[in-house]
Amino acid sequence: MLIREYRDGDFSALCQIFQRAVRETASQHYSTAQINAWAQVDEARWRQKMADALVLVATIDDVPVGFVTAIELYIDLLFVDPAYSRRGIASALLKALFARIPTGTLMVEASITARTCFERQGFVVVAEQEVEARGERFVNYQMEKVR
Numbered sequence: 001m002l003i004r005e006y007r008d009g010d011f012s013a014l015c016q017i018f019q020r021a022v023r024e025t026a027s028q029h030y031s032t033a034q035i036n037a038w039a040q041v042d043e044a045r046w047r048q049k050m051a052d053a054l055v056l057v058a059t060i061d062d063v064p065v066g067f068v069t070a071i072e073l074y075i076d077l078l079f080v081d082p083a084y085s086r087r088g089i090a091s092a093l094l095k096a097l098f099a100r101i102p103t104g105t106l107m108v109e110a111s112i113t114a115r116t117c118f119e120r121q122g123f124v125v126v127a128e129q130e131v132e133a134r135g136e137r138f139v140n141y142q143m144e145k146v147r
Helices: 008-028 032-038 043-052 089-100 112-120
Strands: 002-005 054-060 063-071 074-080 105-111 124-133 136-146
Touching (some): 008 043, 008 063, 008 074, 074 089, 089 112
Antiparallel strands (some): 063 074
16 A cells, blocks of 8 residues: 555545445445435535645555545545455554644544544544534534644
8 A cells, every 4th residue: 555645637536435435334324315415526626625635545556545635734534445444544544644744633523434443543532513414414523633
């Protein structure tokens, strides 16, 4: 596995990873209606997200298998292709991100599914919250890690 910075040519692959991860991995914790609301990509908005964020991509044989995005100290996205789950990819992405952001309090709004991964990396839950997206309400967790 190699972790590298985002390239414009990664966009479609990262969108597919996101959608597959939400539909397959997160479906164990969220309803079908919630998954359908969550697993949508607004292409213009996502392209702007990628332009504004530090984006690290995990690859195997030069094929993207996971990614993390951060805007300053806020981790916005962390997703791994379900075909590659439980192989340490999310942890490796977070460790690479920590190396790029060595100080400060990192924050994330983690899904139920991702909470354990973040806890293993030293994040603590600050608050459980309910958020809304496209008419559906979701439980997630405000988490932080002081560095």
